[in-house]
Amino acid sequence: MRTIRPAWLVAVAIVLAVLGWVATELTSRASLALPVLPLSSLATMGLIVVVCLILGLKVRRWRDGKRDKVLDPLMAARTVVLAQACAYAGAVLLGWHTGILLDQLPTLGLRTELGVIWQMAALMAGGVVMVAVGVAVERFCKLPPEDGEPPAPPRTKREGHGEEEFA
Numbered sequence: 001m002r003t004i005r006p007a008w009l010v011a012v013a014i015v016l017a018v019l020g021w022v023a024t025e026l027t028s029r030a031s032l033a034l035p036v037l038p039l040s041s042l043a044t045m046g047l048i049v050v051v052c053l054i055l056g057l058k059v060r061r062w063r064d065g066k067r068d069k070v071l072d073p074l075m076a077a078r079t080v081v082l083a084q085a086c087a088y089a090g091a092v093l094l095g096w097h098t099g100i101l102l103d104q105l106p107t108l109g110l111r112t113e114l115g116v117i118w119q120m121a122a123l124m125a126g127g128v129v130m131v132a133v134g135v136a137v138e139r140f141c142k143l144p145p146e147d148g149e150p151p152a153p154p155r156t157k158r159e160g161h162g163e164e165e166f167a
Contacts, residue, residue, distance in 0.1 A: 003138060003142070004084055004087050004088075004134070004135055004138055006135075009087060009088070009091040009131060009135075010091075012088060012091040012092060012095060013091045013092075013094050013095035013098070014095060015095065016091070016092050016094075016095030016096045016099065017095040017096070017098045017099035017102065018099060019095075019096065019099065020035070020095065020096040020097065020098065020099025020100045020103075021099035021100070021102055021103045022099075023035050023099075023100075024099065024100045024103040024104070025103060028103075034100060034104070034116055035096075035100065036097065036100060036116060036119055036120055036123070037093070037097075037123055038119075039119055039122065039123075041123070041126075042122060042123065042126050045090075045093070045126040045127075045129075045130060046126070048086055048089070048130065049086065049129060049130055049133045051082070052079075052082050052083055052086045052133055052134065052137050053133055053137060055075070055078075055079040055082065055137070056079055056083060056133075056136070056137030056138075056140040056141065057140065058071075058079075059071065059075075059076050059079050059140055059141045060140035060141070062076075063140070063141070063142075063143060076141055079137065079141055080137075080138055080141045082137075083133075083134045083135075083136075083137035083138040083140075083141065084134060084138060085134070086130050086131075086133060086134035086137070087130065087131050087133075087134025087135050087138070088134070089127075089130055089134075090126075090127040090128065090129070090130025090131035090132075090133075090134060091127065091131055092127075093123060093124075093126065093127035093130065094124050094127030094128055094131065095127075097120045097123045097124045097127065098124060100120055101117070101120045101121070101124070104116075104117065104120075
């Protein structure tokens with residue numbers, strides 16, 4: 001399984017920012033409401049973050065040596081997948097609402113009600129939290145290198161006479 005690449009998260013956020021901007025342009029031309037998630041979606045985002053964090057902390061506790069119980073490898077693998085999904089979903093939400101906000105910036109001075117702007121800011125902050133928790137939990141699940149063979153003892157320095165060996 002590959003780890004999350006931050007460049008992919010940035011790419012997802014940028015692509016969704018462009019799509020959010022285009023969607024806002026199209027909905028405003030059709031005199032429709034802004035395509036912003038409701039604030040109640042923050043509760044769902046928070047629940048996902050909490051579940052991901054709890055599962056990640058269980059795996060990290062086991063990894064760090066507190067092995068009172070046997071860790072189910074399938075649960076650990078699912079935790080990594082949940083962490084990656086959390087990070088990508090956060091990047092999607094962050095990008096989408098950033099694109100909408102960028103489209104709405106020129107109209108800020110004309111608005112009497114800024115509730116939707118604060119709503120977008122809250123959803124963008126939720127996306128950042130999801131990305132951060134997803135990346136952190138994925139790191140929690142990373143195993144240290146195997147304790148295989150003991151390292152070779154250091155070699156003594158030899159005086160060479162023009163013929164040295166290189167590894």
